[in-house]
Amino acid sequence: xxxxxxxxxxxxxxxxxxxxxxxxxxxxxxxxxxxxxxxxxxxxxxxxxxxxxxxxxxxxxxxxxxxxxxxxxxxxxxxxxxxxxxxxxxxxxxxxxxxxxxxxxxxxxxxxxxxxxxxxxxxxxxxxxxxxxxxxxxxxxxxxxxxxxxxxxxxxxxxxxxxxxxxxxxxxxxxxxxxxxxxxxxxxxxxxxxxxxxxxxxxxxxxxxxxxxxxxxxxxxxxxxxxxxxxxxxxxxxxxxxxxxxxxxxxxxxxxxxxxxxxxxxxxxxxxxxxxxxxxxxxxxxxxxxxxxxxx
Numbered sequence: 418x419x420x421x422x423x424x425x426x427x428x429x430x431x432x433x434x435x436x437x438x439x440x441x442x443x444x445x446x447x448x449x450x451x452x453x454x455x456x457x458x459x460x461x462x463x464x465x466x467x468x469x470x471x472x473x474x475x476x477x478x479x480x481x482x483x484x485x486x487x488x489x490x491x492x493x494x495x496x497x498x499x500x501x502x503x504x505x506x507x508x509x510x511x512x513x514x515x516x517x518x519x520x521x522x523x524x525x526x527x528x529x530x531x532x533x534x535x536x537x538x539x540x541x542x543x544x545x546x547x548x549x550x551x552x553x554x555x556x557x558x559x560x561x562x563x564x565x566x567x568x569x570x571x572x573x574x575x576x577x578x579x580x581x582x583x584x585x586x587x588x589x590x591x592x593x594x595x596x597x598x599x600x601x602x603x604x605x606x607x608x609x610x611x612x613x614x615x616x617x618x619x620x621x622x623x624x625x626x627x628x629x630x631x632x633x634x635x636x637x638x639x640x641x642x643x644x645x646x647x648x649x650x651x652x653x654x655x656x657x658x659x660x661x662x663x664x665x666x667x668x669x670x671x672x673x674x675x676x677x678x679x680x681x682x683x684x685x686x687x688x689x690x691x692x693x694x695x696x697x698x699x700x701x702x703x704x705x706x707x708x709x710x711x712x713x
Contacts, residue, residue: 471497471504478510482517490514498530505531505579509587516590521597528591532584585615589622596629601638604629608642620649627659639663654694658703661686665706677710684712 474493481490494511497504512527579587592607608626612619623646630639640663646656664683671678687703694700707713 471501471507475506475510478507478514482510482514485517487514487518491518491520498527502530505583509583509590512587512590512594516594519597521594525591525594525598528587528594531587532579532591581615585611585618585622587611588614589625592622592626593629596626596633596635596638599633599635601635605638605641620646620653623649624653624656624659627656627663631659631662636663636666652693654690654697655699657686657690657693658697658699661690661703661706668710674711677706679706679710679712684710 474497478490478493481487481493491511491514494507494514497507498511501507508527508531512524512531515521515524515527588607588611592604592611595601595604595607604626608622611622615622623642626642627639627646630636630642640660643656643660643663646653647660650656661683664680664686667680668683669678670676684707687707690697691700691703704713
C-alpha cells in the first residue's frame with residue numbers, strides 16, 4: 418500500500434465517524450426551566466408565557482439540529498436572540514446550528530456571545546470607554562465600569578450566570594469553529610477552557626479536539642489532543658486510532674523492501690486500538706497499515 422492510497426483509505430474510513438462536538442457525545446445543556454426566567458434587554462422580567470415560548474423554541478431548534486435541519490434551527494434561534502439577546506442558551510443553540518451548517522465564522526461569533534466575549538463588545542471596550550481606565554477622572558474603583566451594554570440591542574451578554582455545562586459546550590464548540598478556521602492556538606485554548614469549565618467531560622472534549630483537528634488536516638494538533646484524550650480516557654479505543662492516524666503521515670518507505678517504516682509510537686497506538694476494539698470501525702485500516710509495515 419503506497420502512502421497516497423493509504424491516506425485516501427484513512428480519510429474514507431474516518432470521515433463518517435468524525436463528528437462535530439455536538440454530535441460526538443458531549444452533553445448539551447438543557448433548556449432553562451420556566452421557573453427561572455432571565456432578564457430582557459430592558460430589564461423587564463420575562464413572563465412565564467415568554468419563558469415557556471423560549472424553551473419551546475430551543476427544544477424545537479435542538480431537534481432540528483439533531484435532524485441536520487440546520488437552517489431551520491438557525492432561523493428559530495436568530496429570532497430568539499434578536500428579541501432577547503441577553504439570553505445565553507439561544508446563542509449556544511444558534512452556534513451549534515451554524516457549526517453544523519459549516520458557517521464557522523458565524524458560529525464563532527455566536528459562541529462568543531454565549532460566553533460573554535463577543536468581539537464587538539471587546540473591540541468597543543476602549544473606543545467608547547465601556548471599561549473605564551483606572552486613572553480616568555471620576556473612576557471610583559479600579560474595576561469600575563459603566564452600565565453593562567452589548568452590541569445587540571445595546572445589551573451585555575455577560576450579565577447572566579453560566580453553568581459549567583453551558584460553558585463546557587460553548588468553549589468546546591468555539592474550539593471546533595476555530596479549528597475549522599485554522600486558528601490553531603485559539604482552538605487549543607478554547608478546548609483547554611472547556612476542560613477546565615467541566616472537568617467531568619474533559620476526556621470527551623479532548624477526543625472531540627482530536628477529531629476536529631483530523632477534519633481540518635492538522636496532524637500535529639491532532640496528535641497533541643489525542644495524547645491528552647488518552648491520558649484522560651485510556652480505555653477509549655478511538656483515541657489510540659487518532660493518535661496513530663496523526664503519526665502515520667510521517668511514515669517513510671524502505672527503498673529495498675518496499676515496506677512502510679512507521680514513526681515511533683504509531684504501531685503501538687494501532688495495536689492498542691485493535692486490542693481494545695478488534696472489530697471496530699477503524700480495524701481494517703489499522704490492520705492494513707500494520708501489514709504494510711510488515712508488522713502483522
